[in-house]
Each structure stands twice: as C-alpha cells, then as structure tokens.
Amino acid sequence: MANNMLKEFEKLLHLVLERKVTLHRKLMMYLLCLIMAALGILLLLLTAIGGLLKAESQIAQVMENQLHTTYNKVSEEMETYTGYSLQLSRELEQDIKNFLDEKGISVSDLNNQPEALLEIQKMMYSELNTTIRLGRSSGVFALVNATVNTQISEADKSRSGVYLRLINVSSNVILSPETILFRGNTEIARENGLELHNRWNMELNTEGLLGYQELETGLRQSESGYYWISRMNLKNTWEDVILLLVPMYADSGEFLGVCGIELNDVHFSLEYPATASSYGSMVTVIAPVENGNLRLDQGMAGSTEGTWLDTAESLSIIEKNVYYSTYRSSKCDYYGIQMPLEIPGSGGQEWAVAVLIPRESCDQYILRNKVGIMGVILGFVLIMIALAWLLSKKFVRPILQSFQDIRDGQQIGDGKYRFAELEEFCRWMSERGKPPEADDLPPNMAELFEHFARNVKTLTNAEYNIFRYYMNGYEVAQIPTEACVSMSTVKKHNGNIYRKLEISSNEELMMYLDLFRRCDCIEKLQLDEKADVSEIGTTK
Template identity: 40%
Template sequence: MWRDDMKRRLHELRHLFFMFNKGNITLRSKLLAYLLFMSLTAFGILILVLATSGAIFNFEHQVRQVLEIKANQTAASVQDVMDIMTGYGDNMARNLSHQIEYQLEEHGLKTVEGLDNQPEILLDIQKDFFAELNTTLKVTRSSGTYATLNATINTEAPHAEKYRSGVYLRLANVGHHVQLDPDIFYFRGIPDIAREKGLELHNRWNLEFDIDAFPEFTECFQAKQKSGFWTDSRRIQDSWEKAMFYHAPLYGSQGEFYGVCGVELSDLYMKLSYPVVETEFGPAMTVMAPLEKGQLEIGKGLVGGSIASWNDRHLSLVENNNSELAYYQDGVDSYLGIEKPVSIAGKDEQNWKVVVLIPHRIYMERVSEHRARLILSVFLFILCMGTMSLIISRKFVHPIVKGLEFIQTQKDYSTFSTGISELDVLIRFLESQPHAEQLSDRGLPEDIEELLVRFSDGIKTLSAAEYHVFHFYLEGHSVSQIPELAFISMSTVKKHNRNIYTKLGISSNDELLLLIDLFRRCGRIEELHRQE
C-alpha cells in the first residue's frame, strides 16, 4: 500500500516538474519553487533524524489506544456475561428451593435428608430440576448448569457419604451466542430423564455428584452460606476442561440447607468467546484473573484464545513509570497490556482484572517494521525533494549565465529564449538598441525598470560589512579575490554573499553580476554607490 502511494506521489512530482518547465517562468516563481523544495528537503531531514532517534512516532501511545479500546470492550462483555450468569443462578436457586420444599411437603417429609434411599421421589425432583436447568442453559450463555441435593439414592453404596443426587447439563456446542435449541449432554443425574428427553449421556456420565470435586457444597452446608459466589477456575471432574462455577445455595423457608445449584463458565467458552485478535502491533489475548500482590494469577482465572500455553502459570506485573502500558513477565516471556477491573460475586476481597495482552517480542518486531517503513518513506521523500531542488537550481542558474553571455557578446539572438521572462524581455530590449548607444532611462521596459529600482532599494538595506563585499563586485573583482582584498575568510565572504542575495532578491553571483552590468549599461551605476 505504501509503495503504491509513493509511486503516485512521484508521478505527481513528474507532472508538476513538466508543467514547471512548460513556457516562460519568472525569476521570482523559480526562486520560490527552489526555496520550497529546499525547505521540504530540510524538513524531511529533520523528520528522518527524529524518527531514527525515536523522538517522534510514539508507537507505544498508538498500541495503548488499540489495547484500550479492546480492553474496554472485552471488560464490558465479560462483566455482562458474569452479571447475567449470576442473576440467572440466583433466580434458579429461588425457583428450585420452592420446588424442593413443595416436593417435601407433598411426600410428607420434614427434612431433605428424608430423601435418602427414595429413588422415585428423587426422580420427580430431578425432573423439576431438569426443566429449570434446561431453561437457564438455553437463555444464558453458560457452558453448563447443575443442581444437587443434600441426599443420595443409596446410603449403603461404597463411599455413599461423598455422593449427592442431582442433575448436571452441559452444552455440546459451546459458544457465546444464545442458542434456542442447543445440543445438550446429560453429565450427572438419573438416566431415565435422559432417555425421556432424548438426550445423549456424556462419555463421563455419573449417576451422582462427587462432592469432593465440589468442596463448596460442604462449605455452604457447614457455614450456612446464604448468598451465591463464584469459585476460582479448576478442572471439571472426569474432564480435561477447566471452569469457574457460580454456586447458589438452596435453602427452605425455615432456613434448612437443601443443596447447591449454579452455572458453569468453561475455559472452552472463554476461548471461543474471546479469541486472539490480530492487531497491527501483534496478537491481542484476553485474560480474566485476580491480581494478587503484583501477580496476575492466571491459574485461578480463565484465558481466552492464546498463542501461549500458560496453564497454571502466573504473570508478574513489572513497575514501569516511563511506560503507558502495564508490563508483565512470567519467567519465560514478557507482555504489554492494559487491565480493567471486573466485579465478580463473592470475590470482593480479590482484585479481579480483565487484561488484554500483546507479546512484547512480537510488539518490538512490529514496531521495528513500522519504523523501518517510515524511515524509508522519509528517505525517499528527502531524495525526491533534493533531486527536485538540484534540477530546479540548474534550470534556474543556466539560463541566467547564458543570458549574461548574450548581453556581453552583443550578438543577434532574435530567436533565442532563456525561459525566464525577465531575462527574455531584457535581451529583446538590448537587441532593439544600437550597440554603441547607451541605454536611456526612458527606453527601459517597465519590467526591467521595476527590477532595477527593487535592486537599488535593496542596496540601502545592506550592512556596512555586506556593502564592503558588494563594492568589490562593483569594481569588477571576482569572489575568489575578495578574501585577500577585504582581509576576511572565504566562509565570511560566503556568509555575506548569502545575506546580499537575500536582501537584493537574487539567488546567485551570476545574477548579481548581470544586474550590475545592466546598471552600468544604463548609465546608472552611481545608484549602486553609497557613502560609508
């Protein structure tokens, strides 16, 4: 793209130069064009120096803007997901608590422990569970829903004390979009319901929950936890997946603990919902995890799509007051990122963050590529402007030198044109006069008279040192003779020459000598003398 743009600009410059050479151009116009290209060349050199030193083109600020937008969008989305799942989890807990209490009253049972060894009643309750869990799974964007009772089908079974009856549904096709008719796996529960509903049993299906894999169940039972809360991420039992769980306790109207229900947010859901996003500075990855004592505990949170394999590693936040970005290291790689807070139920004491990260190595590679392209573009710009300045300089000086030779030789050049309007008018005028005749004031064309007056007025603006150098030109001396005559260095002469050219509105020594000769031919050389 940038190469095409450069070709287009070169084409425009060639067209501009063609138009510049077409027809007669005034001295002033060519001088302005020359100064313009020289100024652009100087500006390009300045930009090149600043770009090479890194003083301009602040890529860190640009990547911060990119990550800031991405982080704000992702944090808002994650917060929305967590709030929706939390709200539906609490609503599901209220509905299931009412249904359990109704079933207990319907069967004349005073406590939930009375459901032990009651498979028929447990089946009825699980059917109620399924209806609520299935609805919640369809309207939320969770990867699973579950509900478990503080009761078991068979208290005589081995290790019966750690098993609890309940239903666990998991999505077969996890995604962040709401699915009206998703494919569902039956992960836990009495299989009669799966057969009745036409559901496929999960390949890791079990009849009941192992509460050793749900330690929060025991914590809710013992501590009488009344409000819902999110867990840290952990491995789902009998699965290779990790997930965070929102546990909502189930309580009766009299405060009796019935069990726990909730929603599952798996790492697969996170990866599909928040994939790696390619930016001009590298792949942006999303992490949701607590920031504890300067450590981003990835093992306790969830990771979106990633080009790294973090597993249970943590990222250390490195203090860098000179950077607009957060800087993280994990002992293997380093990352640049932007972090945003996220509120998670039950995690008030932890500082949970949504962080968007870019690998530092890839970021530096991309920045180097950007800077190289910019420096190359500026270099080509300088080359083009310098070339145009050189060409215009030659086109500008050469006609003046030829015009001076025409006047000095006094030959017939009736068909000759320098391409500079002022010189062409002067030559035509000189050719119209007898060679032996001195030019009169009244015979001068208006353009030439204006040029002489402007030159004469400029003489008055010269400093004493500048006029001292100028006077040597009046006497017919060359530039190389002036240092010895004026007892100054050549560099000083050149400096005075530049000031003289600027104040007299000319651009070269040839043009200066041409105008002095013109004053002499017009008998007005005294106008160039002044008392010092």
C-alpha cells in the same frame, strides 16, 4: 493511461521551461521546490519518530471497540447464568427445607442415609434439567451438605448431589441439548435415560470449591450471597471450568448446600474466537486481578489462534501509556486493555475482561506502514530536489552563458536565454553596441537596479562590510581571514544579506554585481555612511 498522463506532464513541464517568464517568477518556482522538499523532510522525520502515524491511538481504538463488544457479551452471559442460578437456588432451597421439615430432621441427619439422599437428588434433577435447557450453560450442579458414607476416606470432602453436563459443548443455542450424568446416583440416570460420564462418580468432591469450608462454618463469601470461583479442573478430566456457587440455607440459618452453573473452557473458546485485525489476532480473556496482574491461570481465554498465549500463567503489566498496557508472559509480550468485570469473586476477588494483541505482530505492522509512508515521502523529497536542480540548471545556466557571451563579444539575444529581463537587456546591448550608461537603461532593468540598490541600503554596518568584500571580488573562503571574523559569522551575515537583497545564492549575488559593473552603476552600491568599519582591500 499512466503513460499518457506522464507524456502530458512532460509536455507541460517542457512548456513551462521554454516559456519566457520573468526572473522573479522562475526564482519563485525554484524556492517553492526547495520549500516543498524541506516540508517533505519534516514529514519524514515526524514519521520516523511516530508523530505522524499516531499508531498507539489507532491500536487503542481497535482494542477499545473489541473490548466494548466483548464486555457487553460477557456481562450478559454472566448475568444470565446468575439469574438462572439464583432461581435454581430458591427452588431447591425450598424443596430441601420442605423435605427436612416433613421428615423432622436437619441436614446433618442426612449423613449415611442413602434413601433420603436419593430422594433429594431426584428433586434436584428436575430443577437442574430445566435450568440446563434454558440457561444455555454447559453444566449445572447442586449438592447437599451430607454424604452417603462418613466412614470412607476423605468423607469430609465428599457430598451427595447431582451434576448434569452437556454431551456436546457448542457456542450455538441448542433447543434440545443432550445431557449426561457427571455426578449423582445411578438411579437418576436409569430413571431418566441418561448416560454416565466416562469419569462418573457417585458424589461431588468439594476440595476444589473455594470457600466451601467457610460456608460450612457459617462464613459468607460475598455480600451478594453468591460468588464465582476461579478456574478449576474437573477431577479426572481434561476440562477446566469456572463455577458460580449459590449457597442455600434453612430458615434457622443452617447451611444446606450449594448449587450453581459452570462456565466451560471449551464453550468460552468457541464463544469468543480470536478476532483478526490489521495489528494481529485479538484474544479475549476473563481473569482475576491480583496485585495489578491478570491471573490467566485462574481465568478463561477465548480462542488463542494466531497467538502464543499460554493460559497456565499470569500476565504482569510491565508498562503503561495513556492508550494501553504492555503485558508480559513467559513467551512474549502483549498490548492490551482491560475493564473491571462486575461479578463477585471468592473472598472478594476482583475480575476483569481484557483484550490482548501480540506485541510482535503489532510492531511488525506498524513498522511496515511506517516504512511504506516514509518511502512515499522520501520519493516526494527526491522529486522536489531533482526538480529544484533541473530549474537551477535550466535557469541559472542561461544567465551565466549570457555573461560569457558578452565577455567574449559573441552575438547575444535572439531568444536563446529564456528570461524576459535578460533578453531585453541583451537586445538593448546589441542595439547600442556599447556598455550602457547608468542613466540609459531599459525600464525593466532600471527598476531592477534601483530595487536592488534600495535593498543594499537596508544592510547593517557589519553586513555591508561583508558585502563590500564581494564587491571587491573576494571569495567566501577568503573573507574570514581578510575581515578577521569566523566563517560562522560570515555565513550568518550572508544569510541576512541574501534575505534583504531578495536573492537565494552567492551566484545570484555575483550576477547582480557583475551587471552593476558592466552598466557602470557600481557606484550606486557604494555607501559612504557604512564606512565606519575596518579598511577593506582593493578589488582583486
């Protein structure tokens, strides 16, 4: 198929080259090739500087689409967790208040009361078990602001409560998830047929719960009444979590404890896998924003497959443009965009959702595309230049050959020059057998001469001065010395002369001048009114 098309193109080109068309039309074809080559060079330059690819806007569009999808998903998940946590806090708060009112005691009286604390834990388990099955979280917890033994070391950080977690963390919805007791009285596990976590402990440690001590002293961490704390490690485990804390209070304002839901790093990684794109793997992160930097060491990252993202460091913004920001880590740079996440943080901490792409893979893709496009454009430019050279070879050579034939007295005409005007002129000269008189030219040639002579009259004095040097046989390199002007001035006048005479080269100008001489019409180009310039030498 391709070979047939190539052959047809060759036939078409051959017919075009062999067809006798006017000189004007063939010159137009030559100029068109040069214009197309110049246009190709312009496109090549635009591609080299990135103005044609618009790569930055394309990268931003891909990231914005991903960020919009991810933001909606993260926001929905956070809102779901918040809704279930608030419902849990209302239920537990009321149960604990009823229990304390029934006993006629305050929450501080629960210290060193294991029986009373066990009863509260049994109430907690019922509500927590319902929440973890409906809320799709990997873990739920609740604690009361009291401990079974105030005499042990670090008793001020130990609080009685229940922490349930899923045995298998997954991104899929599990209708009947299996749970395990991570924190709480072993009696809870025995009564409900639960296994104990291999890192089980009797009570919850509040050391990692940011803002808990402030809650104990009566300070609130957010206007909404609940808040998310940054990533923390579950003590004695390899797992990291982000916790939503909802404080619980008695009617008197006494702080009762907290409850909430965990967002597990394993769950987040499975829920938000790295998304493949033409520019590289896109990673989703949620993290606190501090001084314009993404505190990834305090946030969560989806799957980092295909990247070098380290979740134990902070990402600083080193550059911004109208499309996206450039983030720097200790290993590599990333292109990314971020959007504020409307969740309350501990102490007013602000959070954001971001989508990141490794800069290296992105730049490599852009470079490959740029090289490919530049290769195509360069090929087009070379084809146009080659075609222009071919047209020049095919069309200028017959003209020069005809002049040589006339000079040598050889037989001319007979269709061997492929130009209608030139063939007519040669045929007319053969019939006359002598140089034509000025007023006895073929109609086409006479019109061509008259048009050229009229164009000569449009030259300025300075341009005509240079033109007369050509009439007198001077070469371009000789004119600056003879006319006492610079070569740049000569080139400038040459450009104006070519444009006004409707020619494209010095060779074409010499051809016209030779035709005027041979036809004894050179006096038509002599303009006395232009002779106010310096004296010009005689014909060389």
